[in-house]
Amino acid sequence: MSRSATLDEKIFGLLRDDGRVSNREIGRVLKVSEATVRNRIRHLKESKAMRLGVVTNPRAVGLVASAYVRINAEPSASRRVCKMLASMSECNFVALTLGHYDVITFISTSSRDALRAVIDNKIIAMAGVREVDVRELVEAVLHRYDLVRIK
Amino acid sequence: MSRRNMSSPPKPHETPPGPPTEASVDPLDRKIIAALRIDCQLSNKELAHRFRVAESTIAGRIRAMRDKSVMKVVAQRDVRSLGYELFCFADIHVAGRAVKEVAADLAKVDEITSVALLLGSPAIIVQVNGQDRKHLLQVLEQKIGSVQGISTIETTLALEIIKFDSEYGELYTP
Numbered sequence: 001m002s003r004s005a006t007l008d009e010k011i012f013g014l015l016r017d018d019g020r021v022s023n024r025e026i027g028r029v030l031k032v033s034e035a036t037v038r039n040r041i042r043h044l045k046e047s048k049a050m051r052l053g054v055v056t057n058p059r060a061v062g063l064v065a066s067a068y069v070r071i072n073a074e075p076s077a078s079r080r081v082c083k084m085l086a087s088m089s090e091c092n093f094v095a096l097t098l099g100h101y102d103v104i105t106f107i108s109t110s111s112r113d114a115l116r117a118v119i120d121n122k123i124i125a126m127a128g129v130r131e132v133d134v135r136e137l138v139e140a141v142l143h144r145y146d147l148v149r150i151k
Numbered sequence: 152m153s154r155r156n157m158s159s160p161p162k163p164h165e166t167p168p169g170p171p172t173e174a175s176v177d178p179l180d181r182k183i184i185a186a187l188r189i190d191c192q193l194s195n196k197e198l199a200h201r202f203r204v205a206e207s208t209i210a211g212r213i214r215a216m217r218d219k220s221v222m223k224v225v226a227q228r229d230v231r232s233l234g235y236e237l238f239c240f241a242d243i244h245v246a247g248r249a250v251k252e253v254a255a256d257l258a259k260v261d262e263i264t265s266v267a268l269l270l271g272s273p274a275i276i277v278q279v280n281g282q283d284r285k286h287l288l289q290v291l292e293q294k295i296g297s298v299q300g301i302s303t304i305e306t307t308l309a310l311e312i313i314k315f316d317s318e319y320g321e322l323y324t325p
Contacts, residue, residue: 145320
């Protein structure tokens with residue numbers, strides 16, 4: 001690994017647990033200048049290898065009912081369905097998939113009633129949707145916040 | 152980047168203790184979270200000024216939310232920058248072993264970024280990352296396939312990810 005890649009790893013390691021650590025503090029810990037830290041962070045952000053952001057525990061902010069919803073759609077409608085799902089704040093994840101289902105989305109809501117309302121009134125009612133499979137979560141054992149996909 | 156010398160990203164913390172189970176934030180906490188979502192580098196001073204409270208109150212709230220695993224400002228890495236191009240879901244059907252035990256074993260697999268427990272069958276849905284088809288198959292066959300208690304694995308490959316919110320996660324106290 002190149003020297004800058006090793007430094008990037010170390011900077012990421014510090015920011016992963018606390019994204020509000022100052023560049024000065026990172027520089028002090030890693031024995032490099034504040035400017036070097038600033039430059040490396042800018043590079044990581046601009047290349048979209050890393051982002052700094054807020055992560056909340058869904059239950060702590062009241063999102064207690066969630067489900068994977070898998071959809072079978074008319075072939076020409078899949079992308080349109082995805083776009084509509086992506087515009088809904090309850091849908092945290094939307095993908096076009098290969099396999100039995102054409103679309104997978106993950107929905108988080110504040111109650112089971114709210115979950116049902118989103119599925120019944122919005123998703124099942126959507127034009128082009130043929131079959132909907134709902135899998136309600138009882139527990140998230142692992143959901144890594146440090147590995148994501150940055151737009 | 153070759154697979155051999157690429158180390159799997161380490162998990163932040165191996166064993167999650169109990170995260171909060173119900174809404175435990177008040178209006179000021181919510182305002183702080185909303186402001187940090189827009190700019191997570193806002194200083195405590197700026198937040199204090201904006202919400203007309205003492206700087207120490209802001210610092211205390213942010214620390215308390217961290218300590219209670221409610222909210223954290225963190226660095227997040229793009230899996231593709233680590234070489235993971237493929238993303239798939241695996242429905243895990245369990246038989247002959249407690250679901251929790253199977254889930255705990257699955258959570259230890261580096262390429263798995265999410266393990267969700269469900270009622271009924273499949274008992275578990277996991278998200279799996281792979282570098283390429285060969286690697287993904289290796290993870291499915293060798294790492295997931297070797298976990299005791301799995302009767303069937305059904306996979307669904309993501310062809311295109313349209314939306315991926317990075318705002319939620321299981322935050323464990325170190």
